Amino acid sequence: MSDNVLAIKDLSYKKNQKTILHDVNLNLDQGKIVALLGENGAGKTTLMRIIAGVAKNYKGEVEVDGTTKEADRKAKLSFTDGLSGFSDSIKIQEVVDFYINIFNDFDENEFEELRKFMKLDPEMKLSQLSRGMREKLIIALTFSRKADLYLLDEPFGGIDAMARKKIINSIIMWKDEKATILISDHFVNEISTLLDEVVVVKNDTILEHKTADEIRENHKSIEEYYEGLYEDDDE
Numbered sequence: 001m002s003d004n005v006l007a008i009k010d011l012s013y014k015k016n017q018k019t020i021l022h023d024v025n026l027n028l029d030q031g032k033i034v035a036l037l038g039e040n041g042a043g044k045t046t047l048m049r050i051i052a053g054v055a056k057n058y059k060g061e062v063e064v065d066g067t068t069k070e071a072d073r074k075a076k077l078s079f080t081d082g083l084s085g086f087s088d089s090i091k092i093q094e095v096v097d098f099y100i101n102i103f104n105d106f107d108e109n110e111f112e113e114l115r116k117f118m119k120l121d122p123e124m125k126l127s128q129l130s131r132g133m134r135e136k137l138i139i140a141l142t143f144s145r146k147a148d149l150y151l152l153d154e155p156f157g158g159i160d161a162m163a164r165k166k167i168i169n170s171i172i173m174w175k176d177e178k179a180t181i182l183i184s185d186h187f188v189n190e191i192s193t194l195l196d197e198v199v200v201v202k203n204d205t206i207l208e209h210k211t212a213d214e215i216r217e218n219h220k221s222i223e224e225y226y227e228g229l230y231e232d233d234d235e
């Protein structure tokens with residue numbers, strides 16, 4: 001059996017007649033921690049929303065665990081679309097109750113552990129959360145499901161540098177070893193040492209997909225490699 005968890009073939013996506021992504025081809029294997037890197041507006045969020053089945057009307061094929069059907073894909077991957085569907089006046093506990101209802105694979109005990117680890121009070125309303133607390137809640141919700149593919153869209157912007165590595169380290173320890181995590185960001189942060197692979201989005205498509213070992217074989221850190229991709233753009 002193939003250990004491929006994600007297969008994207010010839011994906012293109014337009015919004016209001018503007019090409020946002022074109023000729024995207026990407027394969028990810030089980031058990032990998034993969035960074036999806038690119039500048040603001042490169043198309044990282046759009047790509048995640050397409051994989052997750054939230055953005056529709058794309059051209060091409062998106063397969064998760066061998067299935068292209070959106071509903072089946074949603075059952076196999078875990079993605080929290082910025083809590084956009086929830087009113088600000090509801091409490092964390094109410095969001096959790098919603099997740100328990102909707103997702104058969106939501107593990108309440110796992111959420112409890114993550115919630116305590118993130119120091120989140122279940123009685124707090126979404127409107128009371130700081131940006132970092134909100135991001136921690138998204139991470140906790142996402143990883144409380146048992147999925148084969150986890151999508152994290154810029155999860156750390158408001159989380160302090162010390163906590164970032166601690167959080168991602170713990171998640172990697174908790175997750176099933178066969179589960180793959182795709183994490184988007186616009187710079188390589190404290191988590192670069194934990195990455196297995198790097199995917200770079202530039203000019204509306206995937207510019208490069210490399211393993212961390214390949215990058216390091218060229219005697220480069222991931223930071224140097226990523227910065228090098230943008231050197232030609234500088235004046």
Ligand SMILES: Nc1ncnc2c1ncn2[C@@H]1O[C@H](COP(=O)(O)OP(=O)(O)OP(=O)(O)O)[C@@H](O)[C@H]1O
Nearest residue numbers: 015016020038039040041042043044045046047186
């Ligand atoms: N609703 C929309 N209508 C038209 N264009 C859009 C819409 N949403 C996003 N875009 C465009 O799609 C492109 C990709 O946006 P996207 O949010 O996917 O980028 P990103 O890589 O996640 O950026 P960031 O790092 O800033 O979050 C951008 O050029 C943006 O202007």
